[in-house]
Amino acid sequence: MDVFQILLNGIVLGALYACIAIGFSLVWGVLNVINMLHGSFIILGGYLTYFAWHYTGIYPIILLPFVALALFALGYVLQHLFINKVVTAPVLTTLTLTFGLDMILYNLMTVFFTATPRRVTLDLGTLSFGDVYLPIDRLLGMALALVLTALLYLVMRGSRIGRAIVAVRMDRQAAALMGIRVNQVYSITFGIGALMAGAAGAIFAMVFPVTTNLTGVFLGKAFVVCVIGGLGSVPGALVGGLALGLIESVAGYTIGPQNAITVGFLLMLFLLVVRPTGLIGVKGYE
Amino acid sequence: MQFTFRTDMTELLVVTTNGMTFAALQTQNNGDHGRAVRDDGAARGSTEQKGAIMRNTIRHLAKLTVSATVLASAFLAGPALADEDGVLKIGAPLALTGGLADEGKKQEAVWQLWLDKVTANGGIEVDGKKMPVELVYYDYQTDGKRAGQLAEKLITDDGVDVLMAPFGSGHTKIVAAVAERYQTPLVACVASSVSVYDQGFKYLFGTLAPNTGMTESMVAYFKEKMPGLSKVAVYGRDDVFPKAMATALAASAGNAGLDVVYNELYAVGTMDHSAAVSAIKSASPDWIYMTGYTQDLILGRKQMSDLGIDAPIITMVTGPAYAEFTEGLGELADGVTSSTWWHHATSYTDTIGAWSSTADFYKDFVAKFGGDPDYVHGSCAAAADVLVNAVQTAGSTDKTAVRDALAATEVLTFYGPIDFGDNGMNQGREMPIIQVQGEAIKVLYPAAIADAEMTMIK
Known part of the structure; x- marks a missing residue:
């Protein structure tokens, strides 16, 4: 039975990784911006959910859309006011800018909320099939990862803004000549990235302790997942997340938790050498 | 001036x-x-x-x-x-x-x-x-x-x-x-x-x-409270203090004749403990000893419950010594034991x-x-x-x-x-063992300041 439990652990964990990485992957793929704020966005979403739940008792799942919208607004404004000014500069410039913004956001959260780990203590229980257990809050996280991926796919395929985002990514100049307001598309894209982080944060508040100490961990996972899954295709984050989750789960069980993270990084290095586009990434996005 | x-x-x-x-x-x-x-x-x-x-x-x-x-x-x-x-x-x-x-x-x-x-x-x-x-x-x-x-x-x-x-x-x-x-x-x-x-x-x-003084008295105390105690799982964060505690406990448990069925460290930056918790579960220990920062311990305890672990003794160091541990866990904190260097129930x-x-x-x-x-x-x-x-x-x-x-x-x-001893450390103090009982932190040991009997986790 252990085998099933390990595989299930890996899939569920992988889905959570995908939740972390979807927004990050979008921003990186479209804007070519490595968004150092992403981990803090997730934690901010977690804090908003935690405090709203703590003071009103409303279920995190109901709070999720509101938290996600709040993060969208924040992401939009940040991109509009700051990142758009340097978005065409080399990637190091935008990296430094988002790093600086992250320091501000991170320290603001530490000052106002303190780094004390908090958690929405709604234990939703766990489903058991014989000896195999599936925690319900993680199941919710998995559902969220699938829904977010599907929604993003549909938006990119079917909506005006989605087509505009794709157009801007393909050729910024040509898109501008076609009358697309490029900077606005950038702001909306960054907003969507933040929205996805906020949605993940709302679910994570039930699964993980909410503390600013975790921002760096989330950011690191998002990065690895994107490299493994590949940029430029919507399901990339989902595939990368699942792959990383499964590998860490199996490695953690067989060769010990101390080495599980190392194995994930080794996979990343291996892929960078033999397949820089990642598992299902599109060429030209690496 | x-x-x-x-x-x-x-x-x-x-x-x-x-x-x-x-x-x-x-x-x-x-x-x-x-x-x-x-x-x-x-x-x-x-x-x-x-x-x-x-x-x-x-x-x-x-x-x-x-x-x-x-x-x-x-x-x-x-x-x-x-x-x-x-x-x-x-x-x-x-x-x-x-x-x-x-x-x-x-x-x-x-x-x-x-x-x-x-x-x-x-x-x-x-x-x-x-x-x-x-x-x-x-x-x-x-x-x-x-x-x-x-x-x-x-x-x-x-x-x-x-x-x-x-x-x-x-x-x-x-x-x-x-x-x-x-x-x-x-x-x-x-x-x-x-x-x-x-x-x-x-x-x-x-x-x-x-640290070592802490682990020896704890092993002895738990053996006394749970005569059937035989298997212990040790799971520690790979960091200076949590690692030292995990190593010391594994050694103390081994010396006292307990069977250390799981003894692993997890890397700093570990976001999830499901693999380790599943492995611990397969070893069916009577006592799980986990060390780490509060955020690790909150997550670890929650995952033990999520994955159906039913060990009667769960010790987390230094989790319950901090109020944020019990607040972050809610009911799941109940029954978790720990050791600490000082408790305000002492009276000097x-x-x-x-x-x-x-x-x-x-x-x-x-x-x-x-x-x-x-x-x-x-x-x-x-x-x-x-x-x-x-x-x-x-x-x-x-x-x-x-x-x-x-x-x-x-x-x-x-x-x-x-x-202070020769190496500069404070010498030989009897360090309290504490347990979360309901919403309160109770002192189990040493007897002079104990204010509750130890309870097992059901």
């Missing part, structure tokens, strides 16, 4: 007890835009005013923290400061922002409480004269390297007489190396790993007792230092902060008491004399007896 001027890229906080506090925060290029808070203590230097000044200053600092471009500098004025021998200057690098901010703030809070108490008495009595005490600390932003640099700055720039170490064995080790180089006495109040103290340092002293009386008994300290602490103090508060306040005691014994702030006095220390503080 002498003027000291400092410029540095970091937050600076200066509190003096000589009745004259002057802190100015200003930008690098234009001093005229600086903000100043002045407390003319000669005329109206009440404690309340100092509290207000502190709060104001902290508020300014909070603003500064978020602005990477703003420089902080401070002017100090006052006749007492000019006279290096007339004042005891204690320096400390503290983690006021970053990952260890919560712990750093505890140190800051309890030292402020201590300083207020000392100031209310007009300073400390050395050689028949009252000597004011000054505390200088910098935020090292939970960056170990920076802690070392700031310790150096405190010694060379600020001219502190003695140092106190920041939170944790890892950062204490860094600061200890600097203190040793400058032969400045350093008292560490939150470092308990023997690896910090066995480097042959002569100027380092620690108020926490060694006729103690030296700012407080004459444990109850006295507890009363002051609760009055000021509302919540209960934990071992960080207790140990750090006691460290300040021990430093003062050494200065009083030495009769001056001479670093070598203070160091020798510290080495010879054998006193009873509100926190318990303090007697």
Whole structure:
């Protein structure tokens, strides 16, 4: 039975990784911006959910859309006011800018909320099939990862803004000549990235302790997942997340938790050498 | 009147007890835009005013923290400061922002409480004269390297007489190396790993007792309470203190004839414990011993429950020693045991230092902060008491004399007896075993201060 439990652990964990990485992957793929704020966005979403739940008792799942919208607004404004000014500069410039913004956001959260780990203590229980257990809050996280991926796919395929985002990514100049307001598309894209982080944060508040100490961990996972899954295709984050989750789960069980993270990084290095586009990434996005 | 001027890229906080506090925060290029808070203590230097000044200053600092471009500098004025021998200057690098901010703030809070108490008495009595005490600390932003640099700055720039170490064995080790180089006495109040103290340092002293004492008494106690106890799983964070505790427990359990069925470490930055928890579950231990930071332990405990673990004893170090552990876990915290260096249920009386008994300290602490103090508060306040005691014994702030006095220390503080051994660690204290029962933290051991019987997790 252990085998099933390990595989299930890996899939569920992988889905959570995908939740972390979807927004990050979008921003990186479209804007070519490595968004150092992403981990803090997730934690901010977690804090908003935690405090709203703590003071009103409303279920995190109901709070999720509101938290996600709040993060969208924040992401939009940040991109509009700051990142758009340097978005065409080399990637190091935008990296430094988002790093600086992250320091501000991170320290603001530490000052106002303190780094004390908090958690929405709604234990939703766990489903058991014989000896195999599936925690319900993680199941919710998995559902969220699938829904977010599907929604993003549909938006990119079917909506005006989605087509505009794709157009801007393909050729910024040509898109501008076609009358697309490029900077606005950038702001909306960054907003969507933040929205996805906020949605993940709302679910994570039930699964993980909410503390600013975790921002760096989330950011690191998002990065690895994107490299493994590949940029430029919507399901990339989902595939990368699942792959990383499964590998860490199996490695953690067989060769010990101390080495599980190392194995994930080794996979990343291996892929960078033999397949820089990642598992299902599109060429030209690496 | 002498003027000291400092410029540095970091937050600076200066509190003096000589009745004259002057802190100015200003930008690098234009001093005229600086903000100043002045407390003319000669005329109206009440404690309340100092509290207000502190709060104001902290508020300014909070603003500064978020602005990477703003420089902080401070002017100090006052006749007492000019006279290096007339004042005891204690320096400390503290983690006021970053990952260890919560712990750093505890140190800051309890030292402020201590300083207020000392100031209310007009300073400390050395050689028949009252000597004011000054505390200088910098935020090292939970960056170990920076802690070392700031310790150096405190010694060379600020001219502190003695140092106190920041939170944790890892950062204490860094600061200890600097203190040793400058032969400045350093008292560490939150470092308990023997690896910090066995480097042959002569100027380092620690108020926490060694980890190993903790694990042996715990194994013996649990064997007594659960006669069928045979299998133990040990799961620790690969970090200085949590690793030392996990290693010590595995060794103690092995020596006591228990079967260590799982013994693994997890890497710093581990986001999920499901693989390890599943492996532990397969080994079906009677006792799970997990070490780590509060966030790791909250997640670990939750995943044990999620994955259907039913071990009757779960110990988390140092989880339940912190209120945030029980708050973050809710009902799942119930039954979790831990060990700690100090609990406020201990009752020492006729103690030296700012407080004459444990109850006295507890009363002051609760009055000021509302919540209960934990071992960080207790140990750090006691460290300040021990430093003062050494200065009083030495009769001056001479670093070598203070160091020798510290080495010879054998006193009873509100926190318990303090007697530094050859390696500088506090020797042989019976450390309490605690358990979360309902919403309360109960003391199980030692019998003298126990207030509950141990319960098994169902």
